[in-house]
Amino acid sequence: MIKTISKTEIIYASSDGEPMAETYLHLYAILTTLEVLKQYLVGQPATVLANQFLYYSQGFPKMRVAPDVMVIFDVEPGGRDNYKIWEEGKVPQVIFEMTSPGTKNQDLEFKKGIYEQLGVTEYWLFDPKGEWISEKLRGYRLRNDSYELIEDHRSQPLKLRLAVEGELIGFYREDTQEKLLIPDELAIALQQTQTQLRREIEEKEAVKQQLLEMEAKLEQYRQQFGEL
Numbered sequence: 001m002i003k004t005i006s007k008t009e010i011i012y013a014s015s016d017g018e019p020m021a022e023t024y025l026h027l028y029a030i031l032t033t034l035e036v037l038k039q040y041l042v043g044q045p046a047t048v049l050a051n052q053f054l055y056y057s058q059g060f061p062k063m064r065v066a067p068d069v070m071v072i073f074d075v076e077p078g079g080r081d082n083y084k085i086w087e088e089g090k091v092p093q094v095i096f097e098m099t100s101p102g103t104k105n106q107d108l109e110f111k112k113g114i115y116e117q118l119g120v121t122e123y124w125l126f127d128p129k130g131e132w133i134s135e136k137l138r139g140y141r142l143r144n145d146s147y148e149l150i151e152d153h154r155s156q157p158l159k160l161r162l163a164v165e166g167e168l169i170g171f172y173r174e175d176t177q178e179k180l181l182i183p184d185e186l187a188i189a190l191q192q193t194q195t196q197l198r199r200e201i202e203e204k205e206a207v208k209q210q211l212l213e214m215e216a217k218l219e220q221y222r223q224q225f226g227e228l
Helices: 024-040 104-118 183-225
Strands: 046-050 069-073 094-098 122-126 137-143 146-149 160-165 168-173
Touching: 024 046, 024 069, 024 094, 024 168, 094 104, 104 122, 104 146, 137 160
Parallel strands: 094 122
Antiparallel strands: 046 069, 069 094, 122 137, 137 146, 160 168
16 A cells, blocks of 8 residues: 655655765764663663764754764663654763864854754764874864863763774773773683683683592502502
8 A cells, every 4th residue: 555645744865875974083983982872881871872963953853964973872772763952852972083184164153063062961073084084083072062172082971981992982981980982992802711711611611621540549549458
């Protein structure tokens, strides 16, 4: 059955058909940031979305922006096809844009202005190639309705310290200083753990075998010479 769309029905699209990122490095930075923050916030009332439309004015589907990564607290965890502020009742608290010379003006002007107006607490720009941000990472925090530069690279809403690590953002817990591992690092850590467990099992088996051999020799001695 073909659904008939009434003239008054408003469509909030979930895709515009444009590429997700300008280059592989930008895409990798987006996906890695998404996965690291998703794992970090497991069990909390929060969601992390990447490259999905953020609609901020009900009834006006053209009033939208697509943050590379956005973190929203106090909402139902899980993914969405798009995010409508008036339905969820919460504005993203932290937004990341993986920037480049081609998106510089939009990131610094249009998006920055929109996020300020919406009340997004922190706005981070990451230039993985270092093409226009020499330090690669630059953060802004909302104060008195306008953004001020974050000097110490610490995210207050996330309770994380951010660091530039090659073409990626490194995230460190403020309470333990522990690094949040990216998927590649998690795979290596898992492999190391499995190797260590196998080694421990093999060592236990070797000790068990030695004990069995000693018991067998002791029994042989008893059969030959009796109890002392």
